[in-house]
Amino acid sequence: MEHNYEKSLARLEEIVKLLEEGGQPLEKTLELFSEGTALISSCSKYLDSAEQKITTLMNNGGTDE
Amino acid sequence: MITPTPKVYTVNELNNYVKGILDSDENLKYVYVTGEISNFKAHYSGHMYMTVKDEAASVKAVMFAGNASKLRFVPENGMKILALGTISLFPRDGSYQLYITAMQPDGAGALSIAFEQLKKKLEAEGLFSAEHKKPLPLFPRRVGVITSSTGAAVQDIFNVLGRRFPVAQVVVRSAKVQGEGAAQDIAAAIREFNEQNGADVLIVGRGGGSVEDLWAFNEEVVARAVYASSIPIISAVGHETDYTICDFVADLRAPTPSAAAEIAVPDIFELKSDLDAYKAHIYNVTKNIISAEKARLDAIQKSGALKDPVLKLQDNRRSLAYLEEKLTDITRNTLEISKNRLSSLAGKLDALSPLGVIARGYGIVNDDNGVVSSVKSIKKGDSVTIKLSDGSFGASVTEIYGE
Numbered sequence: 001m002e003h004n005y006e007k008s009l010a011r012l013e014e015i016v017k018l019l020e021e022g023g024q025p026l027e028k029t030l031e032l033f034s035e036g037t038a039l040i041s042s043c044s045k046y047l048d049s050a051e052q053k054i055t056t057l058m059n060n061g062g063t064d065e
Numbered sequence: 066m067i068t069p070t071p072k073v074y075t076v077n078e079l080n081n082y083v084k085g086i087l088d089s090d091e092n093l094k095y096v097y098v099t100g101e102i103s104n105f106k107a108h109y110s111g112h113m114y115m116t117v118k119d120e121a122a123s124v125k126a127v128m129f130a131g132n133a134s135k136l137r138f139v140p141e142n143g144m145k146i147l148a149l150g151t152i153s154l155f156p157r158d159g160s161y162q163l164y165i166t167a168m169q170p171d172g173a174g175a176l177s178i179a180f181e182q183l184k185k186k187l188e189a190e191g192l193f194s195a196e197h198k199k200p201l202p203l204f205p206r207r208v209g210v211i212t213s214s215t216g217a218a219v220q221d222i223f224n225v226l227g228r229r230f231p232v233a234q235v236v237v238r239s240a241k242v243q244g245e246g247a248a249q250d251i252a253a254a255i256r257e258f259n260e261q262n263g264a265d266v267l268i269v270g271r272g273g274g275s276v277e278d279l280w281a282f283n284e285e286v287v288a289r290a291v292y293a294s295s296i297p298i299i300s301a302v303g304h305e306t307d308y309t310i311c312d313f314v315a316d317l318r319a320p321t322p323s324a325a326a327e328i329a330v331p332d333i334f335e336l337k338s339d340l341d342a343y344k345a346h347i348y349n350v351t352k353n354i355i356s357a358e359k360a361r362l363d364a365i366q367k368s369g370a371l372k373d374p375v376l377k378l379q380d381n382r383r384s385l386a387y388l389e390e391k392l393t394d395i396t397r398n399t400l401e402i403s404k405n406r407l408s409s410l411a412g413k414l415d416a417l418s419p420l421g422v423i424a425r426g427y428g429i430v431n432d433d434n435g436v437v438s439s440v441k442s443i444k445k446g447d448s449v450t451i452k453l454s455d456g457s458f459g460a461s462v463t464e465i466y467g468e
Contacts, residue, residue, distance in 0.1 A: 005204040005232075005336075012343055019350040026358050033351040040344050047232060047333055047340075054223065056214060057238045057257075 003046040012039050077156060084154035087161060093152035098124070098163055099171055102144045107133075113140060117148065117163060126150065126163040137179035137280075138170060144178075145171040176276055180283055183310055187285070192292045198316045199297040201329065202265045207234045208329050209264025209296065211254040214239035218272040218301070218322035225326035230333050236264055241281075242271040248284035255290040255298070267294065268325045269311065270301030282309035291315055301325030428453050440465050 015036040018024060024032065074082065087093055100117035107113050111130025116123050126148065128136075140146065150165040170178045187193065208226060212218050214237060226235055238257065241250040251269065258264050269291065271279070281287060282302045291298050291314040300315030301322040312318040319325035429452040430437040437443055447462045 006202070009204075016343065016346060016350070019347065019354065022354060022357075024354075026355070029351060029354050033347060036347045037344065040340050040347070043340055044337065047337055053234045055234065055236045057236065 003042065005043060005046060008039050008043050012036060012043075015039070076159070080154060080156035080159050083161075084156060087152055087154055090152075096150060096152055096163070098126075098148050098150065100124075100146065100148075102140050102146055103142050105140055105142050107139075113165075115140065117146070124163050125155075125160055126165050128165040128168065132166050136168065137176060139179075139182050140168065147171045176280065176283075180310065183283065183285055183288070184313065187288055187310065187314065192288060193313045197292070199295075201297050201299070201317060203331065205230075205233055205265035205330060207236055207264045208326075209258045209267040210235060210237045211240050211251060211258070211267060211269045212237075212271050212322065213242045216242070216272050218270060221272075221321075221323040222268060222326045225323050226330055229327065230330035232333065233330055238263075243274065243278045243281055247281035248286050251281055252286045252290035255287075255294050258296055259294050262296075264296055266329050267296050267298045268301055268319075268322065268329055269298055269315070270319070270322050270325060271303070272322060273303045273307070279303050279307055279309055282311040284310070287311050288314045299325045299328055440467065 015032050019029065019032055019036075098117060100119050100123075102115050103118055103123070104116040105113070106115065111133055113128040113133045115126050115128075117126045118124070128150075146168050147170075148163065148165045148168040150163045150167075152161060153164055154161045191197065210219060210222055212222070219237060223235065226233060236258075238254045240254045241247045255267065255269065258267055269282075271282075279302055282300070288310045291300070291311055297316045299317045299319050300309065300312045301319040301324065302309045302311060303321075305320035308318075317328060319328050431450045431452065432443060432447055434442070437449060443449065443462055443465065445462055445465060449460055449462060450457050451460055
């Protein structure tokens with residue numbers, strides 16, 4: 001499955017917000033914490049694993065600049 | 066003198082005769098005329114009719130569709146033009162006309178007029194409206210590039226994308242960016258990306274060049290394709306000072322192709338440092354929450370609720386230990402005292418023992434009635450037993466002496 005960085009980051013922001021607001025039970029806090037750190041590590045992994053792929057589609061006899 | 070017989074012409078013959086004269090005049094085959102356009106009419110067939118005039122005179126002019134379609138600007142009344150054409154006569158009206166083959170605005174260049182006109186037209190139609198502009202994706206997975214595959218621009222774009230965001234896949238659609246058919250090719254490329262949903266963001270552009278070189282990006286067909294694209298488009302044509310119609314319609318104008326690549330993707334190093342910041346933040350916030358919970362727990366422990374039983378228990382334990390100790394002490398002391406008393410009693414007992422007296426050389430005298438403690442209880446001839454410390458012996462009383 002392709003990594004959805006934007007979605008992960010959005011969830012991460014949500015988690016930070018929930019943690020900052022506080023008021024969560026301790027158990028929930030720890031759950032959010034581990035979800036957050038898991039997201040961070042999957043995002044890091046995504047960024048690190050990247051290697052640029054270039055695909056060239058040719059047109060029918062293009063002239064150059 | 067022979068008066069020639071006057072030739073009677075029909076009107077048609079006359080006009081055609083004059084037309085013949087005009088058409089045969091080499092000087093009138095290629096005529097440059099400057100003047101101002103008036104009575105301009107664009108026929109639906111594509112032909113253009115107008116009058117070209119100056120302060121003193123005017124001449125009818127026509128530009129047929131074939132030539133008119135090549136114009137890069139739309140002639141307007143009052144516009145000063147330089148026209149190239151042929152002089153001929155239109156037999157039906159009997160008026161001679163300028164048959165225009167090419168025309169350009171006099172003064173401002175044709176291209177700049179064309180640019181202004183198309184810009185005005187498309188702006189009026191709302192193609193430049195801010196509401197229509199689409200936001201660019203924050204983290205594009207596929208960046209589409211429409212440009213010449215051999216130009217400098219494509220390499221610049223590759224370099225920037227590779228440095229900033231190697232995560233993204235780059236899809237290059239090579240396109241003709243100048244000359245005949247370039248605008249159509251660019252427009253087709255934009256449509257292809259949309260049909261195949263081939264990219265999350267598109268960079269459309271080319272490197273620097275003359276106004277003519279960049280012209281394809283000023284053509285309506287490109288503007289329409291950009292407007293119709295559901296994929297956000299960054300226009301990157303020429304240098305910072307070059308503005309094209311494509312720039313105005315695009316969702317974003319980048320000053321150069323490199324800049325377009327910078328805009329198209331985020332910087333991976335910034336993303337990484339953002340992640341680090343998130344990590345630190347989440348750790349801190351969670352740590353604080355846990356500390357707060359601990360403090361709360363401590364407070365509860367110190368408060369009355371749990372204090373009594375705990376302390377009581379501790380107190381009980383402590384007093385129990387104290388009692389145990391005390392008990393041991395007391396027991397030990399009692400024992401000691403008893404021991405001491407015992408030994409002192411033993412001493413006393415020892416002192417009182419008759420055996421001790423005997424040991425010093427005394428003897429105990431017994432007769433049949435027991436211990437003889439007075440001479441008065443015995444008489445001469447009695448048998449007695451005398452006990453010493455190591456034994457006893459029998460004896461007879463031979464004499465009794467009073468004190």
